[in-house]
Amino acid sequence: MKVVIIDYGAGNIKSIQFAFKRLGVDAVLSNKLKEIMGADKVIFPGVGEANSAMKMLGESGLDIIIPQLTQPVLGICLGMQLLCNDTEEGNTKGLGVFNVSVKRFPNQVKVPQMGWNTINNLKSELFHGISENEYMYLVHSYYAENCKDTIATTNYSQIYSSALQKNNFYGVQFHPEKSSYTGELLLKNFLEL
């Protein structure tokens, strides 16, 4: 199986590659459109800030290619947020796969949310073998609202989408590559889709 991790800038995406390696899969880091389109599974990670990330995607034509992919795609953290319609971070227009907006957490809670929080209302084969209320590791200041594509929710200041799915597109706000054995199981499930 060929797994490609989209490499469109600086940031810590090595961890994702290492997580797949622990599952016995050599995932490739690539920004080549052909290689990404030809993969069996595509990981769309998040790096830094939304506006500059979208610019980097635009420069390489990835903004056009990603929404057209037909194999299973997993957006992680900012990757998931960029698959949404728009985000308040830098007033950025997203790729529009998920019909939902991304907003900043209100200041009644500490921002960023940093640490382990539970996932609930699980509704996808991505969570096969994962129970309600298991903990995942999250680090983020912006969140996707609830919508019809929501397949998991988390509570921080309010209940929001910690995972989304539409057709072959999956998105998770948490970092499965840093979420201990539960996260590993989720990545394994993704490989088996």
Place this chain on the structure above:
Amino acid sequence: MLAKRIIPCLDIKNGRTVKGVNFIDLRDAGDPIELAKIYSENGADELVFLDISATLEGRKTMLDLVLKVAKQINIPFTVGGGISSLEDVEALLKCGADKVSVNSSAIKRPDLINELSKKFGNQCIVVAIDAKQIHGQWKVHLAGGTISTDLDLFEWAKEVEQRGAGEILFTSMDHDGTKNGFANLVLKKLSEELNIPIIASGGAGNIQHFIDTFQLGKADGALAASVFHFGEIEILDLKRKLKNNNIEVRL
């Protein structure tokens, strides 16, 4: 609900853990990778590696170590010690570190925080602050607490938040090493006056100290070294007791 974090800290010199580590069933007590694995398998929520190498060779060894840790550990980890430039941070993140912690270099040149946060995102920039009370005022210290500054703890903490720190790791030098508990009054004030997570460090001696720092000190996480390294407190046992006290933890 967001869980409170338990964070063991490992001091690294030239690629090896220093300050005693006394685990049963550990083949090599100096091997940080083996220690990190044990901690991550036994309930640690995060790890901190503090590089205290003084030489360039030691620093290079640290990068290699970070890479090896990232390959094997499935929980987040922070690297601190001697970080003073964008290049330092870039190299660490490329090897798989999740966060970096800056201290003295941020005091010497506060713009570093803005630059790092802008380039890498505030979520990966931890500012460590060491402070102690001098004539009733909390004063920030640098260079591992050896040099005192005129900076007031609370003013400096607010400044680093405003400059883009994603988290503060606060060590009370008055409490560090005493095993008499964390500096909960100060922690509570930091936690209430700031809107970023605060990690408590310095003073852990028993399980009640952790309960207190979460309940009284309002800390978001608690960091400790020797009580974990010497097996005085077992992380899973600690977390069970925290849960019995209605403190949210990942078990």
